[in-house]
Amino acid sequence: TRRGYPEAIFCQGKTVDQVARIATVLVGQPQVALFTRVREEQVTALLEVLPDAAYDAEARLVAWPPVPPEPTGGPVLVLAAGTSDLPVAREALLTTRYLGRQADLVVDVGVAGLHRILAQVPRLRTAKAIVVAAGMDGALPSVVAGLVAAPVIAVPTSVGYGAAFEGLAALLTMLNACAPGVAVVNIDNGYGAGHLAAQIAAP
Amino acid sequence: TRRGYPEAIFCQGKTVDQVARIATVLVGQPQVALFTRVREEQVTALLEVLPDAAYDAEARLVAWPPVPPEPTGGPVLVLAAGTSDLPVAREALLTTRYLGRQADLVVDVGVAGLHRILAQVPRLRTAKAIVVAAGMDGALPSVVAGLVAAPVIAVPTSVGYGAAFEGLAALLTMLNACAPGVAVVNIDNGYGAGHLAAQIAAP
Amino acid sequence: TRRGYPEAIFCQGKTVDQVARIATVLVGQPQVALFTRVREEQVTALLEVLPDAAYDAEARLVAWPPVPPEPTGGPVLVLAAGTSDLPVAREALLTTRYLGRQADLVVDVGVAGLHRILAQVPRLRTAKAIVVAAGMDGALPSVVAGLVAAPVIAVPTSVGYGAAFEGLAALLTMLNACAPGVAVVNIDNGYGAGHLAAQIAAP
Amino acid sequence: TRRGYPEAIFCQGKTVDQVARIATVLVGQPQVALFTRVREEQVTALLEVLPDAAYDAEARLVAWPPVPPEPTGGPVLVLAAGTSDLPVAREALLTTRYLGRQADLVVDVGVAGLHRILAQVPRLRTAKAIVVAAGMDGALPSVVAGLVAAPVIAVPTSVGYGAAFEGLAALLTMLNACAPGVAVVNIDNGYGAGHLAAQIAAP
Amino acid sequence: TRRGYPEAIFCQGKTVDQVARIATVLVGQPQVALFTRVREEQVTALLEVLPDAAYDAEARLVAWPPVPPEPTGGPVLVLAAGTSDLPVAREALLTTRYLGRQADLVVDVGVAGLHRILAQVPRLRTAKAIVVAAGMDGALPSVVAGLVAAPVIAVPTSVGYGAAFEGLAALLTMLNACAPGVAVVNIDNGYGAGHLAAQIAAP
Amino acid sequence: TRRGYPEAIFCQGKTVDQVARIATVLVGQPQVALFTRVREEQVTALLEVLPDAAYDAEARLVAWPPVPPEPTGGPVLVLAAGTSDLPVAREALLTTRYLGRQADLVVDVGVAGLHRILAQVPRLRTAKAIVVAAGMDGALPSVVAGLVAAPVIAVPTSVGYGAAFEGLAALLTMLNACAPGVAVVNIDNGYGAGHLAAQIAAP
Amino acid sequence: TRRGYPEAIFCQGKTVDQVARIATVLVGQPQVALFTRVREEQVTALLEVLPDAAYDAEARLVAWPPVPPEPTGGPVLVLAAGTSDLPVAREALLTTRYLGRQADLVVDVGVAGLHRILAQVPRLRTAKAIVVAAGMDGALPSVVAGLVAAPVIAVPTSVGYGAAFEGLAALLTMLNACAPGVAVVNIDNGYGAGHLAAQIAAP
Amino acid sequence: TRRGYPEAIFCQGKTVDQVARIATVLVGQPQVALFTRVREEQVTALLEVLPDAAYDAEARLVAWPPVPPEPTGGPVLVLAAGTSDLPVAREALLTTRYLGRQADLVVDVGVAGLHRILAQVPRLRTAKAIVVAAGMDGALPSVVAGLVAAPVIAVPTSVGYGAAFEGLAALLTMLNACAPGVAVVNIDNGYGAGHLAAQIAAP
Ligand SMILES: Nc1ncnc2c1ncn2[C@@H]1O[C@H](COP(=O)(O)O)[C@@H](O)[C@H]1O
Ligand SMILES: Nc1ncnc2c1ncn2[C@@H]1O[C@H](COP(=O)(O)O)[C@@H](O)[C@H]1O
Ligand SMILES: Nc1ncnc2c1ncn2[C@@H]1O[C@H](COP(=O)(O)O)[C@@H](O)[C@H]1O
Ligand SMILES: Nc1ncnc2c1ncn2[C@@H]1O[C@H](COP(=O)(O)O)[C@@H](O)[C@H]1O
Ligand SMILES: [Mg+2]
Ligand SMILES: [Mg+2]
Ligand SMILES: [Mg+2]
Ligand SMILES: [Mg+2]
Numbered sequence A, B, C, D, E, F, G, H: 001t002r003r004g005y006p007e008a009i010f011c012q013g014k015t016v017d018q019v020a021r022i023a024t025v026l027v028g029q030p031q032v033a034l035f036t037r038v039r040e041e042q043v044t045a046l047l048e049v050l051p052d053a054a055y056d057a058e059a060r061l062v063a064w065p066p067v068p069p070e071p072t073g074g075p076v077l078v079l080a081a082g083t084s085d086l087p088v089a090r091e092a093l094l095t096t097r098y099l100g101r102q103a104d105l106v107v108d109v110g111v112a113g114l115h116r117i118l119a120q121v122p123r124l125r126t127a128k129a130i131v132v133a134a135g136m137d138g139a140l141p142s143v144v145a146g147l148v149a150a151p152v153i154a155v156p157t158s159v160g161y162g163a164a165f166e167g168l169a170a171l172l173t174m175l176n177a178c179a180p181g182v183a184v185v186n187i188d189n190g191y192g193a194g195h196l197a198a199q200i201a202a203p
């Protein structure tokens, strides 16, 4: 564990072999580890070395050991503006849980239908930290930050096309949120968002 | 008049002389003309040639003749997300009026305080076209378009700093609005927004 | 229906399962729905749930129910600068029709051969709203807006290569149209353009 | 107060008059308010209306009432990579204090001389939230986040020239921080960074 | 003379002294020289050294000797889309003349009013090379290239605002011209455009 | 033929069917036509309709009729800075020939080995127009333009990686050529470069 | 050999045939040559012509003759911030060796765990030139340059996602390194970095 | 001194007071210091504290003590492509000298007139390191690196306009130099270039 938090292995640029070798070190160890952005063939190799590891295909995450620790600290809420933002939102959700917080997911609360997010206000106000994943216009974090006192962690997603520029539009929107209290992480960085949420909601 | 609409003279790149010469042609004519993005010294020259022309310093607009025509067609509403968006919003407002529509202005209804825009919903629903000027995150048009059936004309403003990139962030947000019905014009283009509103709300 | 207009389901970032589940809700319902940017495998799943749905391969659109409503409001014209702009133009055309307007398509009227667009002027002047899809230089909307009094909805397409930058060049051209009356939507956003046209030409 | 936090007035795009009018409302009120990015002539007008207001020239901040509240919650640390980052760092520092946290400033701990930041490690580990202001390469947040368990709020500054692109280089560095736990705000947004720190370190 | 063409001195980044020293070398010489992008104080210094030199304030050009050579080769036509493009168009016009071609200027023939450029078609077809200066959407070269057989030299100008991005929008439009036969030069580079025209129309 | 030059059909965004239908019109016609950026399956369809058409795989060009016209006008020279620039250079070469000029190709004369281009100087000086295709730094046109009096048509290629940004680096280099006489076309636009060369070298 | 250094053949844009033909010239020659960025099918062809050539799959490099020369000059150190930077780091390492220097590789010394790079300081100080390959935030060169007196050659890698923008973020970080002594090369240009290191450490 | 090299104080973002306070520490000290990018009013303050300090207005540099150390190591050559690149070239020249190397300056050797740089080849080959400052197309380093065996340090300058984008065009050119052996530093960073040259040419 690094500074009290589990280690994460960024699998995107790694070969199957490199990932498997890292997994081998964990066998029979109590140490928590998250493998992020895993490809199918890496998962196969990982599950050979660590057959009990938990794999979430949507979040592209392998976790070891498979069961998250007993939650401590405050509750975290993860919002996905649309269905297409789910992979990123789920990566945040699971990361937060494996880092030891209680966390829930709310989907399809984009600003095009305000009643959906307004209906969640009481629940939003119970959270110690809120992760908001949104693509296209990325407008949801501005709206949420205006409704709660807790910090909002905004994750731009690459959902969209054309002038969405692979998430750049949403990223800029979030950096310019007209409500204070918005912390931005990299495009599609559900892992980073979940990590920050776990730190902010730490006991 | 071009295709039934008054001519506009874009004064930004013109010398005082060039602008004055254009004004001279209008003397004693019934023809409507708008001088947009006028500089102080151009105004002085214009008012020498056309002493009765109307000048709005905030909108940087000189109009001739000074009184807008009797309004026809549907009502137009112009929204400014914040006080700093007023110059652009006002340019849109006056343009719409000089093109013959009834138009009103609503200020300070940004998405950081949703109750402000929600309080305007009945009024929003009476308009045939809505202009929304917003800078920074540019999130207001997405929200407004989700609340009304009329077209929303979104004008990104250069209000903001850093990653607002002189209005680029707001422009991209608006182009990616997650609600349909958002028509985008150039950054700070209050004139173009007002023109479009007048065309859409034409009788 | 949202604010009087049919709902659209943006299928790009969704799994086959997610799309099929949404379709299931529509079975035996009178509610109009458009599935945009559908992939082949999504279409198969959709047609299993809704065998009578209309599918347009070029526009990548599935519509339910298959027959557009009886048209009301003013006529809409959709222009495609070149043959390669057809998929986007057709998405706009069909969206407009399913939203209840009469709409026609004119192809291959790019500015490199001015006589082609000049030959259409009388027809252009009958429309209440004109959609123009153009890639590469994106110059057609400027020219069309100078010829008519109705609003022009400009859709930049990603047609081209090199410094076309996937439609960015055409997008910027359209935002800077030297004729007023040009409303811009996202690159390749035929759906959004058609929606706006239907709103503007509403009775 | 908005959601428990003082209101801030963004003075950059406002006229002297607009700012003075807002100040007038505060006279004889207990309500806390921060005027950010004030220009010299705005300060003069503000101090006429609120003679006891606190003005910090380096942070370009006017605060009312002048004395910050008694601090609650955890301690906050603000780091400035170099002397040139001081205006932004100080804006963060004062914002945090006026929002009710205890906050300290550490200057000139850039990564070009690692011993300087290494000497601060024990102190860094006492903070509940750390703000890091850095321009040019913006590398300091990555290093700090690797040394502590608390969240790091990274503020890119526009310090530098050429390929620093007015803070863009530092912004990208921070969004790509190779250590987790880095929350990014807009370029030169000391106010937003301080606000987030106060929220995170809230009791 | 370089390869048969006069030398040009790019004065933008030079001190008054450096420019004056270059002029001194020309005294009493038959050698043709153009000083481009001259500032007022450089002109004063130049005219002290070369009192008979020709100075054109709009084109920011000083020429020595003051009278262009007797024209040879084919005629060149320079078009300015709008009045604001005149400085760049005039720099091209004078450069072409000082390089030995016959050249004429046509102003205000932008595509928003097609009849203006259509009225010039017979004249356009007499030219051996056509320079087109246009800002904002930069659409004019596409249209002109579709009307003539001679090469079109397109000069984007920095006229416009917002998403014109200082001439970038016009530059991209021109690089993507949907008609072949468009040669592009740098933004505001009237000198380069005129030089190319003179080369193309050389005897 | 358009304005005296053969028509070109841009095949990139077209279906096999659309291309075949265009070819059918040409059967038994004397009209010259170039099919540019053809894909393998389009070629098969084209050769079924026009079995005698000429196909150049490297240039991705199909020409009909297969034999270029007897050359008129001045000679054209096409330079490729490196072997990887050959597809673009060849597209230019063949276009020039099918438009009726005599044209030759010189390969591998990049500026990293100056002696190679210096050895070609006498030959360079015989051309009426020179096309230069170069990727990466795109420096070759600046050097060539300094050596000859004829116009240089610079085609940036997408050869390179990283900060070559798909040809953007070379494009910018060419637009900023420190020698006058450089005409720039779109990235990888060998067709446009060859067309311009044929126009410039026309009799 | 060019100016005393082996020739390199950039294989990315070349056909298998072109590469094989170049190899044929080397048969039975003492001349050193490096084939960089080779694709699998090019390797097969190369090894047919030069069966003894050395091939490193990770570095995508084929070297001829297979054994590097006896090293002269000072030692070079190549650092890879993370495992994913290995392909680039290895390309630099091998290039340096084939150009005649002694060179070693140190992996996984990113700034997120400072102790790793601090443990290498004595070793770092023995090098005459240090190559640092890093992606994402690209912060490592700034830190290393602050620890040594030798020049640091920084190679940004395309490792990362989202706002890493294919290596652009790391590139900008390195160009803005707050410590002097950082020489930057193109994204993923391990070959160029190794070449520079060999030149700097030449005897 | 940092790692054996003098300290540099980056004065751009500092107040006159901050700079003066730093100077005060140097009084009566043997320590070498360079104040870079000094503004006029900073110079006045510096010379009050250190009356004997050397000030170079063109390079915007103040050095203390005023006389460079006795040179050691190999000779360094600084090239300026044009006169406008002189300020940057001179900052490099002086930095190199104050860091203890012998250094010379060669001006006006841009690639538009190849004979100028070719005439310098013998001199170029005597240098242990060559700094090349160039703006606009930034093509000179590619050419120089092809002529010598020593490393070339390329400094893009912000000389130019339009698509030079304040030095970005030259920066990209240099990063993509088609000759190996080019080390790039930030736009206008003469200080960094001179520092690298001094390190490379160290004894
Ligand atoms: N092709 C499209 N382009 C842009 N927006 C779309 C498109 N299709 C649907 N939408 C919008 O996306 C929203 C639905 O998103 P979702 O809930 O993710 O299906 C709807 O409100 C539509 O207005
Ligand atoms: N306005 C201009 N824009 C672009 N290039 C120019 C301009 N004026 C002169 N030049 C070129 O710059 C070179 C002169 O640069 P210099 O030696 O710095 O005066 C000449 O070779 C010209 O071709
Ligand atoms: N490879 C090409 N690059 C750029 N423009 C082209 C190319 N090939 C054809 N064109 C132009 O595109 C137009 C034909 O477009 P289309 O009608 O879509 O086939 C012609 O007028 C050509 O000038
Ligand atoms: N002109 C310059 N450009 C880039 N970096 C510089 C410059 N001058 C000084 N520096 C670096 O900036 C650091 C000093 O920054 P500071 O402590 O803010 O004065 C030193 O370590 C120098 O390496
Ligand atoms: Mg959203
Ligand atoms: Mg807003
Ligand atoms: Mg077009
Ligand atoms: Mg730093």
Ligand SMILES: [Mg+2]
Binding pocket: C178, E081, E110, E111, E134, E135, E136, E137, E138, E139, E140
């Ligand atoms: Mg125009």
Ligand SMILES: [Mg+2]
Binding pocket: F081, F110, F111, F134, F135, F136, F137, F138, F139, F140, H178
């Ligand atoms: Mg080259």
Ligand SMILES: [Mg+2]
Binding pocket: D178, G081, G110, G111, G134, G135, G136, G137, G138, G139, G140
């Ligand atoms: Mg790193």
Ligand SMILES: [Mg+2]
Binding pocket: F178, H081, H110, H111, H134, H135, H136, H137, H138, H139, H140
């Ligand atoms: Mg140069």
